[in-house]
Amino acid sequence: MNAQDDRVPQDGRFDYCPWLFEKEATPEQRAAQLAHQRRLTAATGAEIGDRCYLSPLAALHPDRFRLGDASYVAAHAYLTGDIDAGADCTFNPFTTVRGKVTLGEAVRIGAHTSLLGFNHSTAPDRRVHRQPTTSRGITVGDDVWIGSHVVILDGVTIGDHCVIGAGAVVTRDVPDWAMVAGNPARFIRDRRDTRGRPARRPGGAEGTRRGADLDARLADFAVAAREQAPALLARAWDGERYVDRPGARPTVRAHCDAVEVADLLLGAPPAQLPAVAHVERLRAAQDPVTGLVPELGATLPAPAADGLVDDGAALYHVLSVGYALRLLDSAPAHPVRAVAGVTPRQLTDRLDRLPWADRAWHAGSWIDSFATAALWNLELGAEPGAPGTLEALFGWLLTRVDPWTGMWGRPAGDSGRLQVVNGYYRLTRGSFAQFGVAVPHPERVIDTVLDHARDPRYFGGERENACNVLDVAHPLWLAGRATGHRADEARAWAEDQLDRALGRWREGSGFGFGPAPESTGPGREPGLQGTEMWLAILWLLADLTGRSDLLGYRPRGVHRPEPARALTTPV
Known part of the structure; x- marks a missing residue:
């Protein structure tokens, strides 16, 4: 009309x-x-x-x-x-x-x-x-x-x-x-980042040439990865379920990694199943009594005396299954019941008992899973815990942080800062980053992480694996949003790692996780876990150097840079 x-x-x-x-x-x-x-x-x-x-x-x-x-x-x-x-x-x-x-x-x-x-x-x-x-x-x-x-x-x-x-x-x-x-x-x-993206590149003719070369390689990688994504996902499908790589056994995480990789590179669910079937499988995997997800063909680990699970795949599935469902425009079928009933006192007692002295990564990963379970409970309209539980979590963390390192736990003689830095990533991912709360002592965090990034046991040559690089890149990115402290050094480290990471892509099969003990990663062979993690790492490294727009994607799942939900109660 x-x-x-x-x-x-x-x-x-x-x-x-x-x-x-x-x-x-x-x-x-x-x-x-x-x-x-x-x-x-x-x-x-x-x-x-x-x-x-x-x-x-x-x-x-x-x-x-x-x-x-x-x-x-x-x-x-x-x-x-x-x-x-x-x-x-x-x-x-x-x-x-x-x-x-x-x-x-x-x-x-x-x-x-x-x-x-x-x-x-x-x-x-x-x-x-x-x-x-x-x-x-x-x-x-x-x-x-x-x-x-x-x-x-x-x-x-x-x-x-x-x-x-x-x-x-x-x-x-x-x-x-x-x-x-x-x-x-x-x-x-x-839009909230009023400082904008870092724009400086290394000066001089050599820096200009290297910067232009990295720009071209990053843009070429983005095109190639999108073109090869369907074959990469098909390679990990055994006809019934997803495996990390051909010959491996099907796992819950492999299915979740497939959803994340497809979202990053294709902007759609993996083509091996209709979207509704992906949702049905992942929701059906959740135990309706506890709200946890056991590994395929396994039972849930026995809870500790306080009713909470300590270790195992079930803890990581809180992250991977929850975010895969979110990418599929769905949500877990049930709240995580054990978390919903935790009182502030029970939580702080558990936090006191976590192995900060020698296993800070495990302590941080437990907090990551607990806080993420609280997130899904909130999203489902359930209680994240008894009244005051989330506030107790942040209160405990803010009063126990080491002001000299900005972290929790202590370095160990046999592994240096590895446990502390890697535990910091998991802890802050699930708490401060996921709920949009500023991390304490960001300058000290950057000092600690850059010092760890020079440890030759984990960085340089072919010693890097996805876990160790991610656990430096994310803290540098997160703390760098609050301060410009040592920004040039952080950018130089990220540019060097970006150069190395781009060389690890295997045509048609993706990224391998990298050298690691069998208990902490799937190894050097390319697979879904390595691909999902390195795609997120590439984005963080590229953003630290002012190049993330060349990738054409931004993580929205487990490794999303934005908070998943703002915490409205002051901490």
């Missing part, structure tokens, strides 16, 4: 600047606009909220159209299909929105932008215009600014608080708070 109605008193400013209507329209113009909306509603069944303006010059031919309060449609906007827009949304001049499109609240769409929530098939047996159309739909969250001349393709989800730069072509999901631009759209920075 777009015919000019002679009975509507015209003011071209409102057609092209519809936000002026609410303040400047005369009573006659308001009455005419309401009459126009009534005719539109009668003709199309549209639902139009209060204080809206729809230009008579817009072409509105929807199958279904809902427009929230205080929203506007400007001149020459072209809207068809199934469109659902929340309050305070603006469709600026020459906007095209077609197919199934859902907008949250406060979404601004720039002029000449297209949201295309449908697609044509491209089979070679008939002309394109005779092909059937498909529609997965486009979803846009709240508080999103979409610039002018942007194209958003079918199947894309854009999170809350995002900014889409002018001229971007968005072909895959955009996480909350992301600012993206380019064709195809790439991550620029987190």
Whole structure:
């Protein structure tokens, strides 16, 4: 419906600047606009909220159209299909929105932008215009600014608080708070990071050449990894379940790693199963009594005296299964019951007993699993524990941290800082990073981590494995968001590791975990675990050097950089 109605008193400013209507329209113009909306509603069944303006010059031919309060449609906007827009949304001049499109609240769409929530098939047996159309739909969250001349393709989800730069072509999901631009759209920075991404590269001709070489290698890797991802995932499918690599036994983690790798490189679930089947398998793996997930064909480990599990695959499955389900737009079927019943006193007693003196990694991994279980309980509407339990966790950590290292535990003579640094990553991943709480003593953290990164037992030559590099890269990234302390050294280390990591990719089969005792990693052979971890490591290293936009992906699962849920209670 777009015919000019002679009975509507015209003011071209409102057609092209519809936000002026609410303040400047005369009573006659308001009455005419309401009459126009009534005719539109009668003709199309549209639902139009209060204080809206729809230009008579817009072409509105929807199958279904809902427009929230205080929203506007400007001149020459072209809207068809199934469109659902929340309050305070603006469709600026020459906007095209077609197919199934859902907008949250406060979404601004720039002029000449297209949201295309449908697609044509491209089979070679008939002309394109005779092909059937498909529609997965486009979803846009709240508080999103979409610039002018942007194209958003079918199947894309854009999170809350995002900014889409002018001229971007968005072909895959955009996480909350992301600012993206380019064709195809790439991550620029987190909108909350007012300092922006680090931009300095090594000076001089040698640094410039190395920087340009790394840029090219990183961009080439991103293209190759996406092209090879389907074969990599098929290689890990034994016909019934996922294995880490051919010849290995199926595991829960392998299935979760497959979901993470597919999300990173393909923006979709692994093709070996329909999305709903992935969800069903992972949800069915959860024990309904405890909420934990045992290994395939195994039973859950016996709980300790306080009802909590100490070690084993079940603890890591709290992370891997929970985040795999989240990537599949689902959630665990049951809360983690043992965590839901823990009192602050029980928790602090357990924290006191953890093996900080000689096994700080195990202590940190236990906290990671406990805090992540509390997260899923919150997401499911259950209690994370008895009242005050999460606050007790952060209170204990903040009062026990070593101010000289910024960490928990003590270095050991036989392994140096390995247990302390690796335990710090697991501990802060599940607590401070996952809940968006600032880490204490970030300068001391950086000092400790950079000192550990010079230990020749773990770094240099071919001694690096995914666990050890990740457990340095993430603390440098996390603490570096709070301080510029030794930023040049952190960047130089990350650039050197980035150079090394890119050389570890195996065509068609991915990354190997790297040299490690059998108990702590799958070894050098390429597989799903190594690939999932090194893809996340590459992003962290690239972001530390100002290059993460070249990868075209951003981790959204276990190794996501953003908090999964903000902790609203002060700590």
